[in-house]
Amino acid sequence: MNPFSFVRANSPKAAIDAVSKGDNSRFIAGGTNLLDLMKNGVMQPEKLVDINNLPLKDIQLSKDKLHIGALALNSTVAADNQVKAQFPLLSQALLAGASQQLRNMATVGGNMMQRTRCSYFYDTAMPCNKRQPGSGCGAIGGVNRMHAIFGASDKCIAVHPSDMCVALVALDATVLVTGPKGERKIPFADFHRLPGDTPEKDNNLGKGELITAVEIPNNPYTKNIYYLKVRDRASYAFALVSVAAALELDGNVIKSARLAMGGVAHKPWRLAAAEQSLIGKTATEENFRVAATVAMENAKAYEHNSFKLQLAPNSIVTALLKATSV
Amino acid sequence: MRQDKNVGKPLDRVDGRLKVTGGAKYFADNHMEDLQHACLVCSTIASGRIKSIDTKAALHAPGVLDVVSHLNTAPAPGYKQPDGKARRQLRIFADDRIYANGQPVAIVVANTMERAVYAASLVKIQYEQEVHHTDMRANDKAAYQTDRMKDYVRGTTDAWKTAPVQLEASYSTPIEVHNPMELAGIIAKWDGPDNLTIWSKTQGVKNSQVALREIFQIPDQNIVVHSPFVGGGFGMALRIWPHEIATIIAAKKVGKPVKLVISRDQMFTMVGHRPAADQKIGIGATQDGQLVGITHEAIASTSTYEDFTEAITSMSRFMYACPNVNTRYKIVPINVCTPIWMRGPGEATGAFALESAIDELSYKLGMDPLALRVKNYAATDPEKNLPFSSNYLREAYEMGAAKIGWNNRPANPRALKEGDWFVGYGVSTGVFGAHRGKASAGAIFKSDGSLVVQSATTDIGPGTATAMVQIAADATGISPNHIQFQLGESTFPDAPEQGGSATVSTVGSAVHDVCQELKTKLLELATTHIPDFKNSTPENSTFENGYLVTAGDAGKMEISLSDILQKSNTPVLQVTTTSKAGDERKKYSMYSFSVHFAKVHVHASTGIVRIKHVVSVADSGTIVNSKTAASQMIGGVVGGIGMALTEEAVLDHRYGRYANNNFGDYHVPVHADTPPTDILFINKKDPVINPMGSKGMGEIALIGFAAAVSNAVYNATGKRVRDLPITPDKLI
Numbered sequence A: 001m002n003p004f005s006f007v008r009a010n011s012p013k014a015a016i017d018a019v020s021k022g023d024n025s026r027f028i029a030g031g032t033n034l035l036d037l038m039k040n041g042v043m044q045p046e047k048l049v050d051i052n053n054l055p056l057k058d059i060q061l062s063k064d065k066l067h068i069g070a071l072a073l074n075s076t077v078a079a080d081n082q083v084k085a086q087f088p089l090l091s092q093a094l095l096a097g098a099s100q101q102l103r104n105m106a107t108v109g110g111n112m113m114q115r116t117r118c119s120y121f122y123d124t125a126m127p128c129n130k131r132q133p134g135s136g137c138g139a140i141g142g143v144n145r146m147h148a149i150f151g152a153s154d155k156c157i158a159v160h161p162s163d164m165c166v167a168l169v170a171l172d173a174t175v176l177v178t179g180p181k182g183e184r185k186i187p188f189a190d191f192h193r194l195p196g197d198t199p200e201k202d203n204n205l206g207k208g209e210l211i212t213a214v215e216i217p218n219n220p221y222t223k224n225i226y227y228l229k230v231r232d233r234a235s236y237a238f239a240l241v242s243v244a245a246a247l248e249l250d251g252n253v254i255k256s257a258r259l260a261m262g263g264v265a266h267k268p269w270r271l272a273a274a275e276q277s278l279i280g281k282t283a284t285e286e287n288f289r290v291a292a293t294v295a296m297e298n299a300k301a302y303e304h305n306s307f308k309l310q311l312a313p314n315s316i317v318t319a320l321l322k323a324t325s326v
Numbered sequence B: 001m002r003q004d005k006n007v008g009k010p011l012d013r014v015d016g017r018l019k020v021t022g023g024a025k026y027f028a029d030n031h032m033e034d035l036q037h038a039c040l041v042c043s044t045i046a047s048g049r050i051k052s053i054d055t056k057a058a059l060h061a062p063g064v065l066d067v068v069s070h071l072n073t074a075p076a077p078g079y080k081q082p083d084g085k086a087r088r089q090l091r092i093f094a095d096d097r098i099y100a101n102g103q104p105v106a107i108v109v110a111n112t113m114e115r116a117v118y119a120a121s122l123v124k125i126q127y128e129q130e131v132h133h134t135d136m137r138a139n140d141k142a143a144y145q146t147d148r149m150k151d152y153v154r155g156t157t158d159a160w161k162t163a164p165v166q167l168e169a170s171y172s173t174p175i176e177v178h179n180p181m182e183l184a185g186i187i188a189k190w191d192g193p194d195n196l197t198i199w200s201k202t203q204g205v206k207n208s209q210v211a212l213r214e215i216f217q218i219p220d221q222n223i224v225v226h227s228p229f230v231g232g233g234f235g236m237a238l239r240i241w242p243h244e245i246a247t248i249i250a251a252k253k254v255g256k257p258v259k260l261v262i263s264r265d266q267m268f269t270m271v272g273h274r275p276a277a278d279q280k281i282g283i284g285a286t287q288d289g290q291l292v293g294i295t296h297e298a299i300a301s302t303s304t305y306e307d308f309t310e311a312i313t314s315m316s317r318f319m320y321a322c323p324n325v326n327t328r329y330k331i332v333p334i335n336v337c338t339p340i341w342m343r344g345p346g347e348a349t350g351a352f353a354l355e356s357a358i359d360e361l362s363y364k365l366g367m368d369p370l371a372l373r374v375k376n377y378a379a380t381d382p383e384k385n386l387p388f389s390s391n392y393l394r395e396a397y398e399m400g401a402a403k404i405g406w407n408n409r410p411a412n413p414r415a416l417k418e419g420d421w422f423v424g425y426g427v428s429t430g431v432f433g434a435h436r437g438k439a440s441a442g443a444i445f446k447s448d449g450s451l452v453v454q455s456a457t458t459d460i461g462p463g464t465a466t467a468m469v470q471i472a473a474d475a476t477g478i479s480p481n482h483i484q485f486q487l488g489e490s491t492f493p494d495a496p497e498q499g500g501s502a503t504v505s506t507v508g509s510a511v512h513d514v515c516q517e518l519k520t521k522l523l524e525l526a527t528t529h530i531p532d533f534k535n536s537t538p539e540n541s542t543f544e545n546g547y548l549v550t551a552g553d554a555g556k557m558e559i560s561l562s563d564i565l566q567k568s569n570t571p572v573l574q575v576t577t578t579s580k581a582g583d584e585r586k587k588y589s590m591y592s593f594s595v596h597f598a599k600v601h602v603h604a605s606t607g608i609v610r611i612k613h614v615v616s617v618a619d620s621g622t623i624v625n626s627k628t629a630a631s632q633m634i635g636g637v638v639g640g641i642g643m644a645l646t647e648e649a650v651l652d653h654r655y656g657r658y659a660n661n662n663f664g665d666y667h668v669p670v671h672a673d674t675p676p677t678d679i680l681f682i683n684k685k686d687p688v689i690n691p692m693g694s695k696g697m698g699e700i701a702l703i704g705f706a707a708a709v710s711n712a713v714y715n716a717t718g719k720r721v722r723d724l725p726i727t728p729d730k731l732i
């Protein structure tokens, strides 16, 4: 690990100032991702700005939305009674991620900012355009069983590893940000990016910008929801494919639907067209299968991940069946 | 006042409290004055030469003492023999050759660990790259045979092809990495030019001593090896590895003690692994299920500089009463570190193929796979033509079948469903040689009534000291509370490494024998120094509850053992005995057996496998400690779940580098993967193997397990997965 300096910020402004000044400074929250990356030499910040003292831990339900501070712990959010009652999809997705120990450290902001688990990104002896722009993509032509089937580019086929973010994109969350140029709001679906020619940029957060909160508008998805995560072991593994499914039912007729996938793209992958195809239909396996087929349009596999072309639609159907059979 | 037997009881681990309170000192927990810290710099190419090493920045980094490599140190003297061939252990710092990616090429020594790690990142190495091969299958033309594993033929070669019912199938198992929780490493300390002390992660303190004697050309008595606690090994610490030699060389060069703990990714590239294997089985039977012939062929990976062989095809030779068997085994050199036995070693690899093939054959025959096994039960060893010293396999099949509810198994695959999940049952057999080596033990009995028994064995987790205390307690009649067993020191009486499921048999026998010797000595003292006992003989006397009890004319007389010492003016009584097997090993074939049953659920549309229930039955003779033995079996089952469902070290062959060299990506089973597990013991004494009648158990706990799972997956889904591990992608 490279030598680095460490400061603790006591206000958002102080934190933003501290990070904006240095060329290579970083916020640190739970540290569960950043420290690993530093130990591996993948990220080498000169300065860490500890933001854990900032008053950004609140979870508040108002009449039109849920507000979650960026420093709320993954475990706290998952166990929050309001979240469990009104936004159970988020709770399920959080509990599918990492391990209890990690969730006790990990923050909502850190979770959104966590970097891909692509092994080429992690191994500094291998090429990776995300880590070292221009060095090539190791995963293309390499070991790519875990990699993207949607929205990849010839520069990068990595996936975003978060579970929480799959639920947040499905629930139309908004990211609250404050930075050197003031505050702004970013729709969750626009927060993360596709790799294109600049895979080194995971998301659209500007330099020095601090995530302060995530807000989710109130919604009717309290009952017919399911977060399905398919992984190589029963717990503590990243998703091969995950599906966040939420339905609003009128009898057996689908009034509205939300669908998103994890483990398939460089960002949490919202399935808007598949959602559309469900509206007004009855909640049957056949209709779910149709939606899954719509969802898979434009999917593209690489050498080791073609199984995802089958696993992904199967998982969509399974998640929708689970969501309706409660 | 007969004393209850201790052997067989679920005695708590004698070192359990130390372990759970942090009181157990593992090698890395040792501190000493002026201790320096090391970090290895490892190759980033898989084959070639080092052109240059730029250490300038590293040497200028704070706290750095030295950067040691082949450029600035003489190779260890034991490496010096002129020998053009590369086929021997990796000679660290001897030359500029790179045989594998991740091979240690330099070691940085600094005054803190963090500084050493940082400085290591500043060392810049230039290589001259050569062509490498890490894909065993792609390189199989290079396969060769060694003297250690010759072709085997009994009866007619390939006789299975003449059988009415035939099956031919290929199976593959990937490289697996032992990955014990505790990382490998060493503290090396020189006292003068010829006296070396090490604290290291090793399964054999004497092994290490002998290896260091050879490599550094210093006498045994100048080398002290400490390894009193080992945080798991599974085989990876059965030999000295280059990182240990590198640290010892560095410690000498800087003139201070040096500590190295390697990192998790380095556990993949420098301390061995289970080799990859491709196997082919041809098997044939009569319509009613009598085996006609088995052909078992295997290739497995080794390194480019050493031949590593293991018993992958052995089980097929004797497991079943089959008149015609032939086996062939070859190894393929690839650019990785040399493999080393991993729990269950080659037998586990081989059992996956054989026991899958038996299952496949059972469906062709329309026969229950359990019945097929029983029908072909070998009552005597058909390979050695000898009776088994003990073999309760048929009882084991019966016990396990009853416990798992084998009756519920559907005869046809894909026939049973619970909700979204297909349900299936599988069975498999495991077998491993029941060994007994040569070992010594010392007994030190003090006049306060306490007994210390010592032997230079180690404990990688099974609870060796606890078992030895129980054996000593029964042999001496002294309460376990007054007995201490000490291990893990090279200064103790000689014992082999802990491996091959042989410690209870080998060291336990030495403990048993030294206790007999101690009793003889105590009786001698009593007869010569204590008038009341002058007529005591082994025939009229017993040792019970810390007393010598002699049946004399006037009834029973007794004297405490500590009184014997006090009255004979003997403050300490010390005896040492060496113990080994005799001719019985020529007259009997000795094996431990296991039977594994698994009930699995397979999710119909996502391919997720959940093992719902495991029953494992062990025929390993007398069970010394029913609690630690069950733990040992459960541990093997968990390893077996890893082999079956999750573990695979993935190489990117373009670079010859591992792509999942961390615990996040290399999946060992977690709690949620481990189902309710019933461990059953036959617990019948083997009449010949050793005084306790105990056969080994560490390996059979895992051997065969993966096949039980894949057989169950087939029973559930009708899909036969012949390439481990069985991940969801292989089932959708």
Ligand SMILES: Cc1cc2nc3c(=O)[nH]c(=O)nc-3n(C[C@H](O)[C@H](O)[C@H](O)COP(=O)(O)OP(=O)(O)OC[C@H]3O[C@@H](n4cnc5c(N)ncnc54)[C@H](O)[C@@H]3O)c2cc1C
Residues within 6 Å of the ligand: A026, A027, A028, A029, A030, A031, A032, A033, A034, A035, A036, A051, A070, A071, A074, A096, A097, A098, A099, A102, A105, A106, A107, A108, A109, A110, A111, A112, A113, A114, A161, A162, A163, A164, A209, A210, A211, A212, A236, A237, A238, A239, B664
């Ligand atoms: C072994 C392992 C398994 C895991 N498995 C899963 C899994 O299955 N599913 C899953 O979803 N996740 C998984 N994780 C990832 C885990 O969720 C993340 O590590 C965690 O959420 C990161 O949060 P943190 O607070 O620790 O972030 P940190 O490590 O502190 O920070 C991560 C990044 O976020 C930035 N950052 C933090 N807070 C802010 C903020 N408020 N504003 C702007 N930038 C900020 C930091 O600068 C840094 O770049 C796993 C992690 C590990 C180590």
